[in-house]
Amino acid sequence: MAWRVGSSRGGRTHPRRTGGGHERRFGLAEQTLTRIEISKDYLNFSAGHFTIFSATERENLHGHNFQVRCAVTAAVGPNGLAFDYVELKQVLKALCDTFDEQLLLPELSPYLRLERQQGQVVALFADERMTFLERDVLLLPIRNVTIEELAPLLLERLRDRPELADMRLQRIELGVSSGSGQWAVASSGPPQIGS
Numbered sequence: 217m218a219w220r221v222g223s224s225r226g227g228r229t230h231p232r233r234t235g236g237g238h239e240r241r242f243g244l245a246e247q248t249l250t251r252i253e254i255s256k257d258y259l260n261f262s263a264g265h266f267t268i269f270s271a272t273e274r275e276n277l278h279g280h281n282f283q284v285r286c287a288v289t290a291a292v293g294p295n296g297l298a299f300d301y302v303e304l305k306q307v308l309k310a311l312c313d314t315f316d317e318q319l320l321l322p323e324l325s326p327y328l329r330l331e332r333q334q335g336q337v338v339a340l341f342a343d344e345r346m347t348f349l350e351r352d353v354l355l356l357p358i359r360n361v362t363i364e365e366l367a368p369l370l371l372e373r374l375r376d377r378p379e380l381a382d383m384r385l386q387r388i389e390l391g392v393s394s395g396s397g398q399w400a401v402a403s404s405g406p407p408q409i410g411s
């Protein structure tokens with residue numbers, strides 16, 4: 217229903233409704249895109265790591281409560297629903313759980329060598345040798361355990377989830393934070409609406 221300013225009466229204008237559907241009311245194209253943002257406190261994982269700064273410098277082993285958030289762009293269907301975002305939240309939570317309570321180690325670091333030996337993972341860095349139980353370690357196909365490497369990895373793993381196939385998502389942005397106020401965001405798909 218498009219709105220147009222009606223003829224003035226008594227010096228005031230009276231908006232009048234004319235015929236037409238939702239898309240004509242707001243002058244939108246037949247298909248409306250929406251951007252749904254998901255940022256829930258429970259989308260987090262507690263994990264250990266150390267950031268490697270060079271061939272000889274790294275942080276001590278420590279942990280963070282990493283936080284994850286996501287925004288997706290999708291078409292709104294004829295019944296005013298893009299997709300059930302409860303399903304997306306469930307997938308994101310499952311993704312976070314795979315990283316929870318693990319020591320994260322990068323398999324693709326130019327400075328760290330990882331070896332599996334009798335149920336243990338040996339990490340060799342500069343002149344250091346660290347040994348961990350396999351059950352405590354999650355090896356990741358990234359170069360460093362930083363938020364800028366974790367975000368694209370989680371985005372890739374999210375996109376691979378079969379549950380997303382029916383959501384007809386046009387763009388996905390996934391953010392990872394190692395602490396409040398510091399995020400890295402990875403995205404896939406065409407530029408954001410209005411950017």
Ligand SMILES: Nc1nc2c(c(=O)[nH]1)N=C([C@H](O)[C@H](O)COP(=O)(O)OP(=O)(O)OP(=O)(O)O)CN2
Nearest residue numbers: 266267275278280361362363364365394395396398
């Ligand atoms: N570009 C990046 N730089 C750093 C990263 C990273 O992921 N990308 N990560 C780290 C370490 O994780 C470091 O432990 C972060 O520490 P910090 O920023 O101090 O974390 P806090 O949440 O404690 O932040 P506060 O500002 O102290 O509250 C280093 N660099």
